[in-house]
Amino acid sequence: MNRSRKTLAIAIAAAVAAFGIGAAAIPRPPALSAQSSGDAELVAEVRALLAQNPGARDRVSVAVIDGDTVREAHFGATDATEYEIGSVTKTVTGSLLADAIERGEVEAQTPLGDLLELGSSPAASVTLEELATQSSGLPRLPVSAEKIITSIVANYRAADPYGSTVDELVASAREVELGEKEYLYSNLGFSLLGNALAEAAHADYPALAAERVFGPLGMDDTFVPESTDDLADGAPTGFTASGRSSDPWTLGADAPAGSVRSTLADMAGYARAQLDETAPGVAATEPIADAGESSTIGYAWHTTDGVTWHNGATGGFTSWVGFDRDSGRAVVVLNNTAVPVDELGFALMGDN
Numbered sequence: 305m306n307r308s309r310k311t312l313a314i315a316i317a318a319a320v321a322a323f324g325i326g327a328a329a330i331p332r333p334p335a336l337s338a339q340s341s342g343d344a345e346l347v348a349e350v351r352a353l354l355a356q357n358p359g360a361r362d363r364v365s366v367a368v369i370d371g372d373t374v375r376e377a378h379f380g381a382t383d384a385t386e387y388e389i390g391s392v393t394k395t396v397t398g399s400l401l402a403d404a405i406e407r408g409e410v411e412a413q414t415p416l417g418d419l420l421e422l423g424s425s426p427a428a429s430v431t432l433e434e435l436a437t438q439s440s441g442l443p444r445l446p447v448s449a450e451k452i453i454t455s456i457v458a459n460y461r462a463a464d465p466y467g468s469t470v471d472e473l474v475a476s477a478r479e480v481e482l483g484e485k486e487y488l489y490s491n492l493g494f495s496l497l498g499n500a501l502a503e504a505a506h507a508d509y510p511a512l513a514a515e516r517v518f519g520p521l522g523m524d525d526t527f528v529p530e531s532t533d534d535l536a537d538g539a540p541t542g543f544t545a546s547g548r549s550s551d552p553w554t555l556g557a558d559a560p561a562g563s564v565r566s567t568l569a570d571m572a573g574y575a576r577a578q579l580d581e582t583a584p585g586v587a588a589t590e591p592i593a594d595a596g597e598s599s600t601i602g603y604a605w606h607t608t609d610g611v612t613w614h615n616g617a618t619g620g621f622t623s624w625v626g627f628d629r630d631s632g633r634a635v636v637v638l639n640n641t642a643v644p645v646d647e648l649g650f651a652l653m654g655d656n
Contacts, residue, residue: 334543334641336361337380346377353651359643360547363540367572368652369579369627369634374572383569384525386540387638388553389623390616391491392571393528393564395578396517397498398603399585401436403516406585409504419500425478427496434485435497436603437593441482442493451476462548462619467531467556470499487595491561494604498560509560510534518570520584521577526566529554539565542620542640550620550642562616568638571625575634578605578612579627611653615646624649 336354340347350366363380365387376383404410410419410432417428427442434440445451458465468476477496502509510528518526529535531554542550555563566574577583591600591607599608606613613626624645627634635652637645 334360334362334547337363339380341378341382342366342376346375347379349652350377350648351379353648357643357647360543360545360641361639361643362543363640364645365568365636365638366648366652367568367575367634367636369572369576369636371632374576376568376572378568381568381640383572384567385638386525386565386567387623387640388542388616388618388621389562389564389566389571389625389638390553390618390621391562392614392616392623392625393560393562394494394604395588395614395625396513396564397494397501397560398436398588398605399517399583400501400512401432401497401603402585402588404501404504404585406587410501416496416500419503420474420477420496422474422478425480426482427477427480430482430493432497432500433592433603435490435493435500436588437601438487438489438493438595439485439593440490440493441485441488442477442490442496443480443483444488444490445492446476446480458619462544462550464551464553464555464619466553466558468558470557473499473557487593487601491558494561495555495558499557501560513564517584521570521573523566523570523574526564526570526574528559528564530556530559530563535565540640542618543642544619545642547641550618553618553620562618566638568636571623571636571638572634575625575627575636579629579632579634581629611650613649613653615644615649617642617644626650626653628653 365381366377368375412433413431416430422428430440455465498509502512505512513528544550588603589605590602593601595601599606611626611628616623622639622645624637635649637649639645
């Protein structure tokens with residue numbers, strides 16, 4: 305059996321085993337919590353909008369910021385409930401890049417190979433700005449037999465598919481081939497970017513995010529776990545889109561792409577700081593490149609029809625954060641199931 309057929313056979317065997325694991329218990333999808341609190345009008349509006357996008361729901365927290373006014377709506381939660389924010393983490397990494405440029409630690413055109421040990425691999429020539437604007441040519445994820453198997457099994461076990469060390473992440477980056485330098489969403493790119501910025505600052509990524517973003521914004525309940533050892537006992541977990549309980553995602557060395565945990569109170573402050581341009585590294589929000597046919601992108605932040613935004617998804621949570629400086633509105637949506645909340649976020653942005 306040649307190598308490619310052997311790889312395929314192993315992947316199929318893993319998939320079959322994973323299907324057996326997943327079929328062991330048929331989930332009963334949770335329903336949106338009947339316990340609600342916050343602004344009564346917003347609670348009713350959010351409930352109606354969620355009803356238009358059915359799926360597994362449980363806890364949902366929403367903030368709508370208009371100038372100095374913050375309205376909240378909670379379902380089975382409070383403003384202190386902890387959520388995984390998924391890829392909204394990338395906006396933190398984008399802020400760290402803009403901040404590092406301001407500090408003179410790096411430049412937008414600094415090659416990745418100047419900061420990470422990538423040798424003469426194609427990835428070494430990618431610039432930090434290309435990573436931040438999703439135009440590096442890197443694939444979404446490293447492609448290997450091991451990664452395929454890990455992803456298949458993790459999907460059906462509702463487990464975290466990540467968990468590499470920094471050395472393993474860099475080693476996988478040495479092996480990838482670059483595609484066209486055009487918009488292509490890459491988790492791998494942001495994982496490398498965050499670790500490169502940490503290297504330039506002589507720190508690790510969780511400490512860097514805490515020192516330069518969370519601390520200055522008073523986000524005391526926001527942090528970057530790299531393993532489940534960093535989570536408190538009883539830390540909240542979410543549900544898959546089909547309603548299965550999901551393991552927490554902490555991502556290991558891929559943390560800069562999606563492992564931040566936060567609360568509505570902290571994320572509302574984060575969104576307001578982007579809105580009024582007081583956030584560290586706020587230059588990250590300025591569009592500098594195309595991101596598909598109808599959007600542009602800054603450092604992680606997308607802008608579509610005047611709304612600057614990013615969404616997030618892990619195995620058991622989804623999120624959405626957006627703002628519009630012309631209207632003066634920002635919106636945060638946090639959800640502990642894997643059902644998307646993008647439509648809700650955009651709808652709330654447009655109803656003022």
